[in-house]
Amino acid sequence: MLSLIIATASLLVIQNLNLSWYMSFWTLLLMSILSILQLFTNSFTFLMYNEFLLGDNISSILISLTLWISSMMFLASQSSIKILMNASMKFCMYVLSLNLVLITAFSVTNTLMFYFMFEASLIPTLMLILGWGYQPERLQAGMYMMLYTVMASFPLLLILLFASKYLLCSSIMHNSIIQAKLLDMKWSSSLLILFSLLAFLVKLPVFSLHLWLPKAHVEAPVAGSMVLAAILLKLGSYGILRIYQYFNLQFNINLIIIFSLVLWGGVLTSVICFQQVDLKSLIAYSSIGHMALVLGGLFSNNPWGWTSALIMMIAHGFCSSALFMLANCIYEKAHTRNLYAIKGLLLLSPILSFWLFMFSAINMAAPPSINLLSEILMFPVLMSFFKYLIVCLIMTSFLAAVYSMYMYTSTQHGGTPKFLVPYMSFNNISSTTLLLHWLPLNFFIMKTDLFLI
Known part of the structure; x- marks a missing residue:
C-alpha cells in the first residue's frame, strides 16, 4: 500500500513537469495491473498493517478499483479534454490528486486521518465538475455536494475527537479496547450510531439524503460521473464498515x-x-x-x-x-x-x-x-x-x-x-x-x- 501511495505522489509531482497525457494514463494502468496482481498473492486475505497503514482484502480491492477506473477516465475523456493542452494538464493533476487522496483513505488506520482524506476527496471532484461541467447549473450542483457532505460529516468529526480522547485510541483495528470501554457509555446505543453513520449515509447516498447526487451527475463531465459513481460512493460504504469495526456496533x-x-x-x-x-x-x-x-x-x-x-x-x-x-x-x-x-x-x-x-x-x-x-x-x-x-x-x-x-x-x-x-x-x-x-x-x-x- 505504501508503494502505491509513494508512486501516486511521485506521479503527481512529475505532472508539474509537463507529464504527457498518455504517460499519465499508462502509468495509472500499470499501477492498477500491479495492484490486481497483489490480490492473487498467498498472504492477500490476511490483515497486514502497522501503526499507520492496513492492507486487507477490502482496501486492496477498492484501491485496485480506484486505479483501474482512473485510467479509464483518461480514455473516456480524450475527445473533450486532450485537445486543449492547459486543460489536459489540469485534468491530469486533479485526477492524480484524487487518486492519492483515495488510496490514502483506503489504507490508513487512523480514524482522524481517514476523516480528513474522506473530506479532501471532495476538492478534486468539485474541480472536475466546475472546470469541465456542461451547464451553468454546475455551480449549484457543486454547492449541493459540498454542503450535504460537510454538514453531515461534522458530527462524525466531533465523535471521533471525543472517542480518541476517551478511548485513548484512534486506530480502527483496536476493537477489544474500544468494546470494553464502550460498555460504560450509555449514550452509545442511539446517538453514536446515528451521528457516526450520517456522513456515510449521505455519501452513499440513501433515500432522502440523495438530492445532491443526480444534480452532481447531470452537471459533471464524463470523468466526474465515472469517479463519482464508481469510487466516491464506495468511500461511504468503506467508511460504514470501518466505523462498524471501530465502535464495534451491534x-x-x-x-x-x-x-x-x-x-x-x-x-x-x-x-x-x-x-x-x-x-x-x-x-x-x-x-x-x-x-x-x-x-x-x-x-x-x-x-x-x-x-x-x-x-x-x-x-x-x-x-x-x-x-x-x-x-x-x-x-x-x-x-x-x-x-x-x-x-x-x-x-x-x-x-x-x-x-x-x-x-x-x-x-x-x-x-x-x-x-x-x-x-x-x-x-x-x-x-x-x-x-x-x-x-x-x-x-x-x-x-x-x-x-x-x-x-x-x-x-x-x-x-x-x-x-x-x-x-x-x-x-x-x-x-x-x-x-x-x-x-x-x-x-x-x-x-x-x-x-x-
Missing part, C-alpha cells in the same frame, strides 16, 4: 429502523427512475437503489453480508462507470440526453447499441456477472434478519430489470429523429474502454475467493 432496533427505511427508499428510487427524462439522471437514481442493497449487506453485521456488499460495490463500480460513459457517447453524437428525443440508435450505431445492451443486462444482474452473485448471496442474509424485507428485495430486483430494459428500449427502438447524424461512428478507443469495464465484471466470477471477508 445490530439493534436503531439499525433495523435505518435498515428498513433505506431498503424501502431503494424501491422508491427505482420507481422514480421511470419518471426521469435525462439519461444520466436515470443512471444516477439507479445507483441509489443499488447502494441501498449494499447498505443492507453492511448492516447485516456478519461476514457473509459484508462479502455480498463488497461484491456489489465492485460490480456497481464497473457497471455504473460504463453506463455513464455510454451516456456521454450518446450525448456527443445526439447532442441531447433527453429520452424522448433519442430514438432509433440501433440502426445508426449498432456497436453502441450492443454495449448498451450488455451493460443494461449487467445492471439488472444477468449471468454471468458478479452482480448476480452479490444478489444471490445478499438475499438470504437480509431475509434471515427480518422476513418481511423479502417484499422490498423482490421489488427492488424486479424494478431494476424493468428500468434497465426501459433505458435500453427507449433509446434504441423507434423512429430516428431528423437531427441525428445518419451514420454515427463509434471509435475503437470507446470500444476498448467499455471492454475493459466488461471483462472484470464477468471474469471475477471465476475468482470469487478474492472477495471473501
Whole structure:
C-alpha cells in the first residue's frame, strides 16, 4: 500500500513537469495491473498493517478499483479534454490528486486521518465538475455536494475527537479496547450510531439524503460521473464498515429502523427512475437503489453480508462507470440526453447499441456477472434478519430489470429523429474502454475467493 501511495505522489509531482497525457494514463494502468496482481498473492486475505497503514482484502480491492477506473477516465475523456493542452494538464493533476487522496483513505488506520482524506476527496471532484461541467447549473450542483457532505460529516468529526480522547485510541483495528470501554457509555446505543453513520449515509447516498447526487451527475463531465459513481460512493460504504469495526456496533432496533427505511427508499428510487427524462439522471437514481442493497449487506453485521456488499460495490463500480460513459457517447453524437428525443440508435450505431445492451443486462444482474452473485448471496442474509424485507428485495430486483430494459428500449427502438447524424461512428478507443469495464465484471466470477471477508 505504501508503494502505491509513494508512486501516486511521485506521479503527481512529475505532472508539474509537463507529464504527457498518455504517460499519465499508462502509468495509472500499470499501477492498477500491479495492484490486481497483489490480490492473487498467498498472504492477500490476511490483515497486514502497522501503526499507520492496513492492507486487507477490502482496501486492496477498492484501491485496485480506484486505479483501474482512473485510467479509464483518461480514455473516456480524450475527445473533450486532450485537445486543449492547459486543460489536459489540469485534468491530469486533479485526477492524480484524487487518486492519492483515495488510496490514502483506503489504507490508513487512523480514524482522524481517514476523516480528513474522506473530506479532501471532495476538492478534486468539485474541480472536475466546475472546470469541465456542461451547464451553468454546475455551480449549484457543486454547492449541493459540498454542503450535504460537510454538514453531515461534522458530527462524525466531533465523535471521533471525543472517542480518541476517551478511548485513548484512534486506530480502527483496536476493537477489544474500544468494546470494553464502550460498555460504560450509555449514550452509545442511539446517538453514536446515528451521528457516526450520517456522513456515510449521505455519501452513499440513501433515500432522502440523495438530492445532491443526480444534480452532481447531470452537471459533471464524463470523468466526474465515472469517479463519482464508481469510487466516491464506495468511500461511504468503506467508511460504514470501518466505523462498524471501530465502535464495534451491534445490530439493534436503531439499525433495523435505518435498515428498513433505506431498503424501502431503494424501491422508491427505482420507481422514480421511470419518471426521469435525462439519461444520466436515470443512471444516477439507479445507483441509489443499488447502494441501498449494499447498505443492507453492511448492516447485516456478519461476514457473509459484508462479502455480498463488497461484491456489489465492485460490480456497481464497473457497471455504473460504463453506463455513464455510454451516456456521454450518446450525448456527443445526439447532442441531447433527453429520452424522448433519442430514438432509433440501433440502426445508426449498432456497436453502441450492443454495449448498451450488455451493460443494461449487467445492471439488472444477468449471468454471468458478479452482480448476480452479490444478489444471490445478499438475499438470504437480509431475509434471515427480518422476513418481511423479502417484499422490498423482490421489488427492488424486479424494478431494476424493468428500468434497465426501459433505458435500453427507449433509446434504441423507434423512429430516428431528423437531427441525428445518419451514420454515427463509434471509435475503437470507446470500444476498448467499455471492454475493459466488461471483462472484470464477468471474469471475477471465476475468482470469487478474492472477495471473501
